[in-house]
Amino acid sequence: MTMNRHRQSRLGMRLSSLRRRAHLRREELAQRSGISADLLQSLEQGRTCNPKAKTLLGLARSLNVPVTDLLDCIAADLEADGNA
Numbered sequence: 001m002t003m004n005r006h007r008q009s010r011l012g013m014r015l016s017s018l019r020r021r022a023h024l025r026r027e028e029l030a031q032r033s034g035i036s037a038d039l040l041q042s043l044e045q046g047r048t049c050n051p052k053a054k055t056l057l058g059l060a061r062s063l064n065v066p067v068t069d070l071l072d073c074i075a076a077d078l079e080a081d082g083n084a
Contacts, residue, residue: 009046010080011073016044018063033058049077 019029026044030037035055042048043055051059060067 008044009049009073010076011049011051011070012044012046014070014073015040015059015063018065019044022063029059029062032062035059049074 019026022029024032026040027037030040033040033055035058039048039051039055040059043051056067056070060070
């Protein structure tokens with residue numbers, strides 16, 4: 001999926017919002033999720049748009065949300081970009 005560099009992804013906005021609501025620093029969420037802080041930053045900023053299922057599962061568990069919440073964001077981004 002190609003993302004417009006001037007628009008943050010829905011997934012990125014959702015992850016950032018959930019992380020802040022949980023009062024977690026990027027490094028803390030990344031460690032809990034089993035990913036690097038660089039990957040989390042890239043996801044939040046919309047530079048990485050196709051995370052692995054294992055990544056999404058780890059993030060969802062760490063943020064205490066259903067993985068479908070994150071998948072819905074990816075689907076919405078794909079649809080907005082005309083890739084659905």
